Structures are given as structure tokens and as C-alpha cells.
Amino acid sequence: MARLPRVLGTDDLPLAELCAARIDGELFVIDEGWAPVDEPDLPAFRAEAVALRVPRRLIIERLSAAWVHGALDAPPRTAQFCVPLHERVAVVAGPGACVREVVIDGDDVLALGSARCTTPARTAVDLLRDPALDDGVAELVVARLVEAHAGVAELVRSRIATAHRLPHLALARRRFARAQRADRVGAASAQPSLTR
Numbered sequence: 001m002a003r004l005p006r007v008l009g010t011d012d013l014p015l016a017e018l019c020a021a022r023i024d025g026e027l028f029v030i031d032e033g034w035a036p037v038d039e040p041d042l043p044a045f046r047a048e049a050v051a052l053r054v055p056r057r058l059i060i061e062r063l064s065a066a067w068v069h070g071a072l073d074a075p076p077r078t079a080q081f082c083v084p085l086h087e088r089v090a091v092v093a094g095p096g097a098c099v100r101e102v103v104i105d106g107d108d109v110l111a112l113g114s115a116r117c118t119t120p121a122r123t124a125v126d127l128l129r130d131p132a133l134d135d136g137v138a139e140l141v142v143a144r145l146v147e148a149h150a151g152v153a154e155l156v157r158s159r160i161a162t163a164h165r166l167p168h169l170a171l172a173r174r175r176f177a178r179a180q181r182a183d184r185v186g187a188a189s190a191q192p193s194l195t196r
């Protein structure tokens with residue numbers, strides 16, 4: 001008997017069965033999929049849920065990748081994907097997904113289960129450089145990525161310090177400086193009081 005994937009979609013079971021299992025308390029909805037209630041909430045699990053939105057094996061990026069890495073509490077309404085320039089794909093259209101072509105190294109991509117996602121450091125750099133994203137949102141998400149993943153701050157600092165022809169680099173530097181201050185303030189406020 002074939003084993004069902006961790007994250008189910010309407011390709012795996014009919015919608016009526018998925019909804020009935022949810023009502024019975026056996027499944028819960030995660031992004032565009034359904035999963036068993038006892039499934040651990042890990043990055044590979046979240047990545048597989050986001051990957052259900054597109055028919056191809058694209059790379060999860062920006063805010064969607066931030067959710068996969070635990071820096072957002074809920075997935076963005078429109079999932080964000082990228083594809084390397086050398087892997088040209090046909091247009092993926094739809095209200096639930098945004099796809100862009102990018103220059104990306106293999107070191108910037110993680111395999112998470114059956115899905116691919118940008119690393120926490122690449123995710124942070126992409127968010128810092130995104131002019132369409134609100135400064136406060138970008139800085140908060142990057143501060144959470146830095147706090148949750150050891151070594152990310154150094155990788156981001158190095159990447160933006162050595163980049164020369166990267167679009168929106170000045171914006172990235174300003175946002176990263178503020179994100180680091182926010183991370184330090186958050187870390188200080190999270191410390192237990194010594195005067196109780």
C-alpha cells in the first residue's frame with residue numbers, strides 16, 4: 001500500500017474526505033494543505049505545505065521562506081517562489097503564488113523533504129533588499145531569523161559588506177543595522193530580571 005505524504009492535497013484525497021477528517025479532528029489545515037494533528041511543526045513540514053501551491057519544484061523564498069524557517073507565525077497569503085535563471089520555466093500564474101527568476105547559488109538553497117527553500121541567510125538578504133516590503137516588517141523578520149539561526153548575522157553582514165552591484169544594497173544595509181539593534185533590544189528584554 002502506498003504511503004500518503006505528510007501534507008495532503010486534493011491530489012491525494014478528495015476534498016470531502018479531507019474536510020471530514022478535519023471535522024473529526026484527525027487533520028488540520030496548514031497553508032494550502034491538510035496534515036495529521038500529530039505531525040511535528042518542522043521546517044520540512046512547512047516547506048512541503050507551501051510547495052503544494054505550485055505544480056513544479058520551485059524554490060521557496062522571501063516571506064514564505066521566513067515562515068518555513070520559523071520567523072513568521074503564519075504563511076503569507078501569496079506564496080513566494082523563485083527559479084534560477086538557468087532553469088527557465090513557463091509562467092506560473094495564479095493568485096496564490098508569485099514566481100521570479102533570480103541568480104542563486106546552490107549553497108543558498110536547502111532541500112527540505114521534497115521541497116527546496118532558500119537558506120535563512122539568503123532569505124534575510126532577500127528581505128532586506130525588497131523595496132516593496134515595509135521596513136518594519138523586513139527588520140522584524142530578519143531579527144527573528146538572526147535570533148533563531150546561529151551564524152546568520154555574520155553571513156548576512158559579510159554578504160552585504162562584500163556586494164558591489166546588488167540592487168537596493170543601501171536599503172539592505174540600513175535595514176540590517178536597525179534589525180540588529182531590534183534583535184539586541186529583544187534579547188535584552190527577554191533576559192530574566194536579576195532584582196526580583
